[in-house]
Amino acid sequence: MNLLFSFAIGLLFGIGLIISGMANPAKVIGFLDLAGLWNPSLVFVMGGAIAVGVVGFSLVRHKSRAWFGDAIQLPTVHHIDTHLVLGAALFGIGWGIAGICPGPALVLLGTGAGKGIVFVLAMLVGMLAFELWERISKRPH
Amino acid sequence: MTIDFIQFTPWHSLFGGMLIGLSAALTIHGLGRIAGISGILGGLLKPVASPGFGWRLTFIAGLVAAPLTYSAFSTLPQTRIEAGWAALILAGLLVGFGSRLGSGCTSGHGVCGLSRLSLRSLVATLTFMATGFITTFVMQHLL
Numbered sequence: 001m002n003l004l005f006s007f008a009i010g011l012l013f014g015i016g017l018i019i020s021g022m023a024n025p026a027k028v029i030g031f032l033d034l035a036g037l038w039n040p041s042l043v044f045v046m047g048g049a050i051a052v053g054v055v056g057f058s059l060v061r062h063k064s065r066a067w068f069g070d071a072i073q074l075p076t077v078h079h080i081d082t083h084l085v086l087g088a089a090l091f092g093i094g095w096g097i098a099g100i101c102p103g104p105a106l107v108l109l110g111t112g113a114g115k116g117i118v119f120v121l122a123m124l125v126g127m128l129a130f131e132l133w134e135r136i137s138k139r140p141h
Numbered sequence: 142m143t144i145d146f147i148q149f150t151p152w153h154s155l156f157g158g159m160l161i162g163l164s165a166a167l168t169i170h171g172l173g174r175i176a177g178i179s180g181i182l183g184g185l186l187k188p189v190a191s192p193g194f195g196w197r198l199t200f201i202a203g204l205v206a207a208p209l210t211y212s213a214f215s216t217l218p219q220t221r222i223e224a225g226w227a228a229l230i231l232a233g234l235l236v237g238f239g240s241r242l243g244s245g246c247t248s249g250h251g252v253c254g255l256s257r258l259s260l261r262s263l264v265a266t267l268t269f270m271a272t273g274f275i276t277t278f279v280m281q282h283l284l
Contacts, residue, residue: 005171006196010203011210013164013176013248018211018218020157021150026221030148032277037145041154046251048158049165053256056166066173073173074257077244080264087243088250092269094235096276098224101247102178102240103204105233108220110205115222119233126237127183135188 002068014107020045023107025099032096165253172196177249178204179240228280243269 017023022045030039066072095101100108100119108116168176174193181197208217224232240246243265245254250269254262 002172003195003199006168007199007203007206009164009167009171009176010200011207012167012203013161013178013200014204014207015211016157016160016164017204018157018207019160020154021218022154022157022161023208024218024220026223027148029223029277029281030145032273033281034142034274035278035282036143037148038142039145039148041148041150044151044154045158045161046255048155049162049252050158050256052159052162053165053252054258056162057169057253057256059166060169063170066169067171068173070173072169073175074169075175075244075254075259075261078259078261080261084243084261084265085268087239087241088245088265088268089243089272090235090239091243091246092239092272093276094232094237094239095247095269096273097228097235097280098222098232099277100222100232101236102182103246103248105236106178106182106201106204107207108222110208111217111220113220113222115224115226115229118226119222119229119236122230122233123237124182124186126234126239127179127186127241128237129234130183130238130241131186131188 002070005068013103014110016049017103017107020048023104025104025108028095028099028101028104032099161248161252162256165248165256168200169253175249175253176200177245177253179237179246180244180249183241239269 021027021041031042105120109120165176168174181200184197250262250265
């Protein structure tokens with residue numbers, strides 16, 4: 001039952017990305033290119049998402065169990081470290097090159113676009129490289 | 142600054158954004174998890190099968206199924222990827238590695254984190270926005 005639910009909310013997320021224009025890399029570049037013809041649409045995507053998100057997350061604050069019985073797991077890490085900033089910086093560089101972040105990448109994969117497939121494969125390699133790096137760096141010396 | 146009024150879609154973007162926010166809210170209320178796409182996908186790549194493999198996989202399947210589902214009801218909006226193949230591969234590697242190292246991307250930090258008023262996510266969001274703006278400037282105007 002919760003698998004059907006997670007499929008439905010993944011679908012909803014993807015439909016949101018399509019309607020908002022976020023799944024179109026050219027539009028994302030239009031937003032990131034402040035010096036060119038600037039497209040402010042993404043401000044509205046973030047505004048709409050956060051407006052609903054703020055209400056959603058405030059309603060969950062005093063709950064400990066989710067609808068399907070699992071514990072509600074909010075992030076417990078609060079400190080700002082090198083990994084956070086360096087990771088975000090690298091992610092932003094990749095985002096700025098192609099105008100694609102992970103959610104839209106998966107939607108583009110679903111359109112069957114060749115470039116979408118290649119991007120997702122490269123992204124998966126990047127994620128696997130992180131897993132490898134994490135395992136090596138955590139190994140006792 | 143010149144605004145591109147032809148490509149500017151405030152209402153569609155606002156509505157689509159609200160659906161994304163709704164999905165994030167349903168994810169935390171229904172499953173008790175953060176709707177961060179890089180985290181959900183990255184959790185599938187752990188050497189030891191992590192708990193929640195099933196919901197992660199079906200959530201990703203839902204995302205991938207979105208264009209097909211959308212096109213059953215309406216014409217899918219045009220998408221255009223301007224980056225060349227080499228640039229695309231480099232971008233994918235950076236997005237994959239960076240989002241996992243930084244514990245999140247546009248959805249986990251940008252949508253969920255900012256909605257939770259997390260300072261950590263605010264720092265991450267400002268960082269990737271800054272490097273995104275700079276990189277796009279270099280790509281579009283200097284190279």
